[in-house]
Amino acid sequence: xxxxxxxxxxxxxxxxxxxxxxxxxxxxxxxxxxxxxxxxxxxxxxxxxxxxxxxxxxxxxxxxxxxxxxxxxxxxxxxxxxxxxxxxxxxxxxxxxxxxxxxxxxxxxxxxxxxxxxxxxxxxxxxxxxxxxxxxxxxxxxxxxxxxxxxxxxxxxxxxxxxxxxxxxxxxxxxxxxxxxxxxxxxxxxx
Amino acid sequence: xxxxxxxxxxxxxxxxxxxxxxxxxxxxxxxxxxxxxxxxxxxxxxxxxxxxxxxxxxxxxxxxxxxxxxxxxxxxxxxxxxxxxxxxxxxxxxxxxxxxxxxxxxxxxxxxxxxxxxxxxxxxxxxxxxxxxxxxxxxxxxxxxxxxxxxxxxxxxxxxxxxxxxxxxxxxxxxxxxxxxxxxxxxxxxxxxxxxxxxxxxxxxxxxxxxxxxxxxxxxxxxxxxxxxxxxxxxxxxxxxxxxxxxxxxxxxxxxxxxxxxxxxxxxxxxxxxxxxxxxxxxxxxxxxxxxxxxxxxxxxxxxxxxxxxxxxxxxxxxxxxxxxxxxxxxxxxxxxxxxxxxxxxxxxxxxxxxxxxxxxxxxxxxxxxxxxxxxxxxxxxxxxxxxxxxxxxxxxxxxxxxxxxxxxxxxxxxxxxxxxxxxxxxxxxxxxxxxxxxxxxxxxxxxxxxxxxxxxxxxxxxxxxx
Numbered sequence: 001x002x003x004x005x006x007x008x009x010x011x012x013x014x015x016x017x018x019x020x021x022x023x024x025x026x027x028x029x030x031x032x033x034x035x036x037x038x039x040x041x042x043x044x045x046x047x048x049x050x051x052x053x054x055x056x057x058x059x060x061x062x063x064x065x066x067x068x069x070x071x072x073x074x075x076x077x078x079x080x081x082x083x084x085x086x087x088x089x090x091x092x093x094x095x096x097x098x099x100x101x102x103x104x105x106x107x108x109x110x111x112x113x114x115x116x117x118x119x120x121x122x123x124x125x126x127x128x129x130x131x132x133x134x135x136x137x138x139x140x141x142x143x144x145x146x147x148x149x150x151x152x153x154x155x156x157x158x159x160x161x162x163x164x165x166x167x168x169x170x171x172x173x174x175x176x177x178x179x180x181x182x183x184x185x186x187x188x189x190x191x
Numbered sequence: 192x193x194x195x196x197x198x199x200x201x202x203x204x205x206x207x208x209x210x211x212x213x214x215x216x217x218x219x220x221x222x223x224x225x226x227x228x229x230x231x232x233x234x235x236x237x238x239x240x241x242x243x244x245x246x247x248x249x250x251x252x253x254x255x256x257x258x259x260x261x262x263x264x265x266x267x268x269x270x271x272x273x274x275x276x277x278x279x280x281x282x283x284x285x286x287x288x289x290x291x292x293x294x295x296x297x298x299x300x301x302x303x304x305x306x307x308x309x310x311x312x313x314x315x316x317x318x319x320x321x322x323x324x325x326x327x328x329x330x331x332x333x334x335x336x337x338x339x340x341x342x343x344x345x346x347x348x349x350x351x352x353x354x355x356x357x358x359x360x361x362x363x364x365x366x367x368x369x370x371x372x373x374x375x376x377x378x379x380x381x382x383x384x385x386x387x388x389x390x391x392x393x394x395x396x397x398x399x400x401x402x403x404x405x406x407x408x409x410x411x412x413x414x415x416x417x418x419x420x421x422x423x424x425x426x427x428x429x430x431x432x433x434x435x436x437x438x439x440x441x442x443x444x445x446x447x448x449x450x451x452x453x454x455x456x457x458x459x460x461x462x463x464x465x466x467x468x469x470x471x472x473x474x475x476x477x478x479x480x481x482x483x484x485x486x487x488x489x490x491x492x493x494x495x496x497x498x499x500x501x502x503x504x505x506x507x508x509x510x511x512x513x514x515x516x517x518x519x520x521x522x523x524x525x526x527x528x529x530x531x532x533x534x535x536x537x538x539x540x541x542x543x544x545x546x547x548x549x550x551x552x553x554x555x556x557x558x559x560x561x562x563x564x565x566x567x568x569x570x571x572x573x574x575x576x577x578x579x580x581x582x583x584x585x586x587x588x589x590x591x592x593x594x595x596x597x598x599x600x601x602x603x604x605x606x607x608x609x610x611x612x613x614x615x616x617x618x619x620x621x622x623x624x625x626x627x628x629x630x631x632x633x634x635x636x637x638x639x640x641x642x643x644x645x646x647x648x649x650x651x652x653x654x655x656x657x658x
Contacts, residue, residue, distance in 0.1 A: 035258065075268035076263060076266055143260045173226065175236030183267075185307040
């Protein structure tokens with residue numbers, strides 16, 4: 001399948017991105033962190049940009065050709081160092097490496113989604129791996145802000161796609177009624 | 192610690208250890224190919240009790256479920272595909288053969304063997320069972336606890352020079368029996384039943400006359416087990432399974448085969464062919480006793496992971512032509528003297544008016560076939576009984592059939608394969624009733640529906656207990 005398109009300018013891309021995620025926010029309200037944490041838990045320590053927190057920006061990609069029959073399967077063990085946590089917050093979308101220097105200072109040795117929000121409500125959360133600068137594989141696995149329904153999973157994929165990326169998404173695990181983690185074949189998010 | 196365990200297993204759980212908390216927990220888990228979670232309505236995966244999940248995946252996984260909502264089980268992208276494919280090929284099986292044995296389509300097996308493919312957990316479990324792998328570990332542990340030596344042995348017999356001896360279906364039946372043997376031993380552990388040690392002493396003495404060696408071993412075995420010198424063994428199956436803790440699995444094999452001993456990991460068991468001459472319960476008793484001799488007394492290196500016996504092997508007598516014949520002669524002699532002890536035969540002979548009456552009395556008292564009785568009497572008394580026509584020889588009474596078959600013949604649910612009836616089914620029902628396994632697991636083990644399993648669990652416990 002060929003998804004070639006003209007490269008958007010930065011302003012246009014940002015507008016598209018915001019529109020995509022605002023649309024998502026409109027459908028899926030911010031919800032509290034699903035896990036109750038004591039106030040002094042280091043899982044509530046909020047990352048800053050200096051700690052490795054990134055703002056989600058549109059893909060710098062230009063024309064994109066996607067082969068639907070060649071999905072990038074992410075090996076959970078081998079790709080551990082490349083897994084980022086992402087969160088759709090009320091005013092922005094952020095992400096950070098799960099295994100980062102900041103995480104090593106925490107009790108669990110890794111960051112949690114609540115480190116991206118400080119424990120505040122968020123619209124959704126999951127994991128993402130950058131295959132290249134234009135392609136991502138995304139799931140909705142988060143014990144704190146994970147997708148609640150298959151429809152939400154689908155909407156997450158669409159939102160990230162609207163930000164300019166080619167998106168492969170892990171769908172729902174029907175057998176557990178939870179989002180699928182990395183490790184099996186993702187599905188290409190199409191228009 | 193108590194707070195942590197309650198957070199994992201729920202407020203109703205209690206006890207001093209994680210195991211006690213797991214056993215008292217009312218939480219139900221569900222697993223897919225890749226992860227474990229608390230069961231919710233509509234989740235189609237394998238449902239497990241807290242105890243089951245704890246036993247299979249450990250406390251850390253259940254803690255992850257409690258904290259994060261899920262526990263990732265498949266950490267390697269290549270699992271379970273690699274394990275399933277390698278195991279199938281190690282056993283020398285085609286995809287079609289495996290699919291048939293597992294009750295699935297070939298495309299299901301192909302999918303399960305494809306890296307990155309998501310398969311229903313129930314398909315993966317069926318395939319794992321058919322390959323004598325631990326279905327609870329499939330996808331989460333590379334190799335899924337498969338016994339490599341058994342795999343090698345199964346392949347050897349599938350590639351034997353005489354291609355008609357072990358067919359693909361035979362290999363599959365033996366692989367399934369190996370799984371049942373290991374699972375039966377696991378269920379005994381789950382049910383907190385002590386593991387009984389088999390005899391430590393082995394005997395590599397097959398010197399001529401091998402049959403005398405067999406007689407001696409039989410006498411010794413009876414003494415060790417506390418069986419009175421002349422006492423008949425009412426149910427050999429019960430003796431093997433209940434007293435000795437040896438699983439006895441009835442399977443459908445080619446009619447040339449009588450039985451086999453199988454080792455799956457540390458677990459050894461006996462497989463009895465339900466076809467052919469074993470349809471006569473007295474012949475089946477001889478087969479069981481023959482295999483028992485191999486299992487108790489043959490050195491491990493001779494026993495190997497799998498040793499199969501043809502019906503012809505159970506008839507070898509005389510001096511024998513090869514070392515392997517001496518092994519079978521010893522086992523045959525063991526079998527007949529274990530079931531019909533020499534002293535008992537001599538007593539019957541002393542009180543009988545003729546040799547023919549002696550044969551009949553030995554048969555009905557000790558539950559052995561006419562052929563076995565005639566040879567046995569000849570060896571003991573030095574007198575060859577005249578051949579009686581089949582019409583005048585006694586047949587096994589209903590009591591003999593009931594004592595050896597009760598737990599299999601009258602079993603419900605009727606859809607449960609004969610290989611999974613008897614003590615295996617009893618252990619499944621017992622584990623279910625004590626909350627150690629779910630009804631979902633129990634139904635899968637007995638290959639029936641969940642409601643059918645639940646409706647018959649008490650019957651299974653009572654039927655097998657009275658067998």
